Amino acid sequence: MLFRQLEYFVALAAERHFARAAAACDVSQPALSEAIRKLERELGVPLVRRGQNFEGLATEGEQLVTWARRILADRDAMNLEAAAFRTGVSGDLRLGVIPGAATTVAALVDTFCAAHPRARIRLDAGLRSGEIAERVRRFELDAGLLYPDGVDTAGLVLTTLYRERHVLVGTAGLLDDAPLDDDPAGPTWSGVAGLPLCLLRPGMRGRDLVDEAAAAHGTRLRPRVETDSVATLIALTETGRWASIVPHAWLSALPSPARLRTVALPSALDDAAPLGARVALVRADTEPTSVLTAAFEYEARNAAWTG
Structure with a gap:
């Protein structure tokens, strides 16, 4: 009964609405409300601020919902480990991935699923690094691929x-006509600024890297198109009328016309270092680790990565 009450409480915290939480749990709204009231009586503290409608979690509820998620995650991890003794690694792995790693993660997912045919992966490839870190801490994700630099990774195990x-x-026609190589040392950011650019949205790490490097070289980029999709950027470049700055791994994974050309760009700190960023795997720093998450971490550590 306690687990059911915790499940309803966590669902309400996620949905922020009694009716939606009840629908997510496949129960009636009165049943969900009563179960949460029973949990409040057992704990001796209010969890929910109630009016005519849901008004948010109480201060105590905001603090205790993380414990509820952890208890449910530990229950699921125990069940998965027991199942692994019987039939091998199985269950659903919830994985968050930054857009820049959406193609490189494919090989890892394929290898993991081949090694563990009873396991399933629920992958969200549209998340930002900070969101992935926070959702792993809240036990809403089991693991994630993110840019660790500049992100709070407290409470997480990080593997570059x-x-x-x-x-x-x-x-080639667009870039060959651009003034990119005025400097004998290589392409200039001022030359990049003169191109018809489409870039990721500000606030996304891939875009921040670009803006920081351009600013370090005294240049500000003003793209005409901004998006959260790397695939959209590549599709635009294939029209022949746009240039973009994208993770190189995307070009290796997608079928692009031979006429596309790539140019390495200097980073913000060192002209000799290519523009780029570390990508790392994170999981919650808890022991014991879920057998499913541990199996995925093992495959990630042993994969032949290329960025």
């Missing part, structure tokens, strides 16, 4: 996987 390279991409 590879260094991602970002390159300027466009058709």
Whole structure:
């Protein structure tokens, strides 16, 4: 009964609405409300602020919902480990991935699923690094691939996987006519600024890397198109009218016309270092680790990564 009450409480915290939480749990709204009231009586503290409608979690509820998620995660991990003794690794792994790693993670997912045919992966590839870290801490994700630099990774186990390279991409006709190589040392950011650019949205780490490098070289980029999709950026470059800056791994994974050209760009700190960022795997720093998460971490550590 306690687990059921905790499940309803966690669902309410996620949905922020009694009716939606009840629907998510496949129970009636009165049953969900009564179960949460029983949990409040057992704990001796209010969990929910109630009016005519849901008004949010009480201060105590905001603090205790993380414990509820952890208890449910530990229950699931114990059940998965027991199942692993019987039939091998199984269950659903909830994985969050930054857009820049959406293609490189595919090989890892394929290898993991081949090694553990009873396991399943629920992958969200549209998350930002900070969101992934926070959701792993809240036990809403089992693991994630993110950019660790500049992100709070307290309470997480971090494993660096590879260094991602970002390159300027466009058709040969577009880039060959651009003033990119005025400096004998290599392409200039001022030359990049003169191109018809489409870039990721500000606030996304891939875009922040670009803006920081451009600013370090005295340049500000003003793209005409901004999006949260790397695939959209590549599709635009293939028209021959746009240039973009994307993770190089995307070009290796997608079928792109031979007329596309890539140009390495200098980073913010060192002109000799290519523009890029570390990509790491994170999981919650809890022991024992879920057998499912541990199996995925093992495959990630032993993968042949290329960024």
